[in-house]
Amino acid sequence: MSSSHPYLKISATKAITRPGDIEHLPQLSEQLSALYLNPEYSDVVLLVEDQKLHAHKVILAARSEYFRALLYGGLKESTQNEIVLPDAPLNAFKILLKYIYTGHMFLMTLKEDVILDTLGLAHQYGFEDLELAISDILRQLLALRNVCAILDTARLYGLDKLVTVCHTFLDKHACEILVHDSFLTLSQDALVQLLERDSFFAPEVEIFKGVCNWCKTNEDIEDRVMKCVRLPLMSVADLLSVVRSAGLVKPDALLDAIADRTNSRISNLPHRGILATDINIACPQMGSKVIAGELPEFLLDGDNYSYDMDKGYTRHAINLPGDEGIIIKLGVPSIINHIRMLLWDRDIRSYSYYVEVSMEQKDWVRVVDYSQYCCRSWQYLYFDTRVVHYIRIVGTHNTVNKVFHLVTFECMYKQNIPKMANDIIVPNQNVATVEQNAVVIEGVSRARNALLNGDTKQYDWDSGYTCHQLGSGAILIQLSQPYVLSSLRLLLWDCDDRSYSYYIESSVNIWEWEMVVDNTRESCKSWQVIKFPPRPVVFIRIVGTHNTANEVFHCVHFECPSCEDVNTPQSCSVTIAGSSRARNVDVPMTQEEPTETASEAEEIVDAPTNLNHL
Structure with a gap:
């Protein structure tokens, strides 16, 4: 029902019954329902499949813009007492007409073709809410016998959500639908759209056989359907025995497919794979397993808590001749664009690594290269969407020893991915947090995470800050992985009127540093907002x-x-906010010194532990 109809707009506010109000809605509904097909007071007859259906113009017009225009819009039907509806199926129209009078429709006992006819009438007569409601019911009724008919109907009426549900169902049952009789009823456009999907995953030779059967009962105009079959994915034996004998592929196209199969890189072929959005497919339940790496039983068990120096991780030797790294074989070829994995992080060590993917373990494609970056703890990796069967993680550096340790590995397809620059995340929110596994690895504080805990209110003369002695040391923060950054913000201790001078550098590997800002000749107070050209940053x-x-x-x-939206002039790299702000700190009238000095506070960096055997 169109929401733009002036008489059909219903307030979303729930009616409130006040003392003294009288409400007889059930009686009203019952009496209006009694007018359905009732010749009493009827002023129009609808002729559907030669059957006369008595109706009431005012009710039809109040419920539907289509009938309002037909009956009161100045058309010839406005003066007729009998109106022919030539394209309306009788059973479906009677169901719709009853809905017009009662507001109720029960479809679960109806045949599917009647439900589809009713959906078509709801679309034709502008009952948008009913159209969506029937679509929701059809989603529950999806089966191999009806999905093709529902898909064609959904495409015809532009029901994109229902089309997506049908495609997802067909993706999951690709092999079954190819040999089902209903597959032969698909329209050419619907079949082309289905076969173009990388997620319609079945052996290509089976897809070819299904298309051959479809072509026997349907006309493949301009070979549009056959062109969607990915011939290079089939073995040369299948191309010569199955495809050539069918006689539906031109000899030149067959030779081109054989050439692509034998000469092209396997990674460049148009592979198909399963698509499971936001679901980890690197798990035993999905048939995945670790086929290379020591202690493989730990990597895919889903336990990212119970690990220590002796167990709970999978490992491989770094730069050892013949070592392939850690290799995961997925249960079936899968469409992915995201990997989440946990590097061993019981101390402050860092790792460098790269990730490669393959279909047949012969042609490897590098999708992530962090071999020049220091990484720790959880890694969130994104790359171009592709079909993958094997994933290889190769460690290239460990700051403590020559072993690469991986605790947990997950991979999946994410519909929404962050902004990327050269395969590195460009974050739009603060990543220097404990939750994002950032750490302060140099500096002095009473609380280890004081600098990164997000508390900008609860600090005073004794606590709530991180410090270092001037002329000795620094405050050093490490992010969990490289991010492309172009701004940062810090709060200098400001419980009195003192000012500071400082400079900030960034690095990706802790031995090569690049200046971010030099404020050694400035008097700086309180909030500091620094903007700089985008660059990869770890430290x-x-x-x-x-x-x-x-x-x-x-x-x-x-x-x-x-995280603060500051209007910074282009010529200015540092924006300093004023120090006046609300804070739950009582500032003494006398000028006191912070009681804590860099030598008195607790060192953030713990004493080194002998972990070389890990």
Whole structure:
């Protein structure tokens, strides 16, 4: 029912019965329902398949814009007492007419062809809410015997959500539908759209046989359907024995397919695979297994908590001749664009690695290359969507020893992916947090995570900040993986009127540093917003050079990218916000020093532990 009909707009506000109100809605509904097909008071007869159906113009017009235009829009039908509806199926129209009078329709006991006819009438007469409701019911009724008819109907009426549901169902039952009788009833356009999907996964020779059967009962105009069969995915033996004998493929096309099969890189062929959105397919339940790497039983068990120095991870030796890395074989070729994996992180070590994928373990394609970056803990990796059967993770560096340790591995297809630049995430929210596995690896604080815990209110003279002695050391933050950053924000300790000078550098490997901002000649207070040209970043080093009050540099909060939307002039790389702000801190009238010095506070970096045997 069209929501634009001036008489059909219903307030979304629930009716409120006040004291003294009288409400007899059930009686009204019952009495209106009694007018269905009742010749009493009828002023129009609808002729459907030569059967006369008595109706009432005002009710039809109030319920449907189509009938309002037909009966009161100045057309010739406006003056007729009998109107022929030539294209309406009788059974479906009577069901719709009863819905017009009662607002109720029960479809579960009806035959599927009647339901589809009713859907068509709902679309024709502008009952949009009913159209969506019938679509929802059809989703529940999907089966091999009816999915093709429902798909064609959904495409005809532009019901995109129902089309998507049908495609997903057909993807899951590709092999069964290819040999089902209903497959032969698909329209050419619907079949072309289906076969063009990478997720319609079945052996290509079976797809070819199904298309051959379809061509026997349907006309393949301009060979549009046959062109959707991916001949290079078939073996040369199948091309010569099955395809050639069918006589439906031109000899030149057959020779081209054989040439592509034998000469092209396997990774460049138009593979098909299953598509499971937001579902981890690297698990034993999906048939996946680890086929290379030591201690393979731990990687796919889903346990990312119970691991220590001796167990709970899969490993391989770095740079050992003949070592292939860690290889996962998925249960079936699958469409993925996202990997989530956990590097062993019980200390502050870092790893470097790369990830490759393959279909047949012969032609490997590198989709992630973090061999030049220091990474730790959870890794969130995104790459171009592709069909994958094998995944290989190869460690290239470990800051502690020569072994690469992987605790957990997951892969899937994500419909929504973050912005990327050269295969590195460009974050739109703060990634320097404990939740994102960032750590402070150098600096002094009473609480290990004070700098990254997001608390910008609860700090005072004794706690809530991280510091270092001027002229010695720095505050060093490590992100879990490289991110492309172009801004950061920090809060300098500001419980009095002191000012600081400092500079900030960034690195991807901790030995090569690039200046982010040099404020060594500036007097800086409170919030600092720094913007700079985009670059990959793993490490951020903040070095204080001056404090007007003492010999310690104090920083309360750090984030990257900056979460504050600041209008910064193009010529200015640093925006300093004012220090006046609401804070639950009582500032003493006298000028006190922070009681904590860099030598008195707790060191963030723990004493090194001998983990070389890990």
